[in-house]
C-alpha cells in the first residue's frame with residue numbers, strides 16, 4: 001500500500017513539474033511507472049489527481065480551522081457568523097437536527113495538506129507554502145473570514161473583517177487585499193462546485209472604500225458554466241447590505257474534464 005502511494009506521489013510530481021514547463025494539462029503525457037512495465041497517460045494521471053484532490057477539497061481532520069471564531073472577531077463579525085452558522089443545521093418537527101441549506105467551509109493555512117491524500121504531496125511540494133490569506137498568525141491582523149456555501153442557490157457568502165496589516169489608503173483596505181479576498185472566495189466557490197480550478201480572469205470595479213477593521217460581506221454567485229469555464233460574479237457590501245463597496249466578475253477554468 002505504502003509502495004503504491006509512493007509510486008503515485010512520484011508520478012504526480014513528475015506530472016506537475018512537466019506541466020509547469022509546458023502549460024497546464026494541455027498535452028498528452030506519458031510517465032514511466034517505476035516498475036518499468038506500465039505507463040501513466042494524461043487521463044490516468046487526471047484520475048489519480050481527481051481522487052487525490054477532489055471532489056471535496058476539505059477533509060474533516062484535526063488541523064486549526066481558521067474559519068472558526070477567535071478573540072479578534074468583532075461583535076458584528078460574530079453576529080454575522082452566527083446568522084449563517086445557525087442555518088447550517090435545522091431542526092425537524094420531531095426535534096432531529098438535519099443539515100440546512102448552508103454549509104460552513106473550513107479553512108486551513110494550507111488546504112493541499114488536508115485534502116484527501118494531500119499529506120503525501122504536501123511533504124514533497126513546497127512544504128513551507130501557505131495559503132496567502134491564512135499566513136498571518138496574529139489573530140485579527142490580516143484576513144479574518146469565514147465562507148458559507150449554499151449549494152442549492154449556487155451562492156457563497158463570506159463574512160470578512162480586514163485587519164490593520166491590510167491598509168492601503170490611510171484607514172482603508174488596500175485594493176490588492178480586496179482583490180485577494182474576492183479571488184479567494186470566488187475560487188473557493190468554483191472549487192467547491194466543480195473541483196480544482198484556477199482563476200483565468202478577474203475584473204474588479206472599486207465603488208467605495210472599505211474602512212479598516214470593518215466587517216463586510218462578500219457575495220459570490222455562480223452565473224454559468226460552459227465546458228471547463230466557470231463564470232462567477234461577486235459583490236462586496238457593507239454588513240447590512242446598504243452600501244456597495246466592490247463589484248467583480250471572475251472566470252475560472254476547471255483543471256479536470258471529469259464532472260462531479
Ligand SMILES: CCCCCCCCCC(=O)SCCNC(=O)CCNC(=O)[C@H](O)C(C)(C)COP(=O)(O)OP(=O)(O)OC[C@H]1O[C@@H](n2cnc3c(N)ncnc32)[C@H](O)[C@@H]1OP(=O)(O)O
Pocket residue numbers: 023024025026057111183184185187188191197198199200201227228229251253255
Ligand atoms: C479550496 C480551494 C481554495 C482556493 C482559494 C484560492 C483560489 C485562488 C485562485 C487563484 O488565484 S489561481 C492563481 C492565478 N491564476 C493563474 O495563475 C492561472 C494562470 N493561467 C493558467 O494556468 C491557464 O491559462 C489556465 C489554467 C487558466 C487555462 O489554461 P488551460 O490550458 O487549462 O485552458 P485553455 O487555454 O485550453 O482554455 C480553456 C478555455 O478557457 C478559455 N480561457 C482560458 N483563459 C482565458 C481567459 N483569460 N479569458 C477568457 N477565456 C479564457 C479558453 O479560450 C478556452 O475556451 P474554449 O474551451 O471555449 O475554447
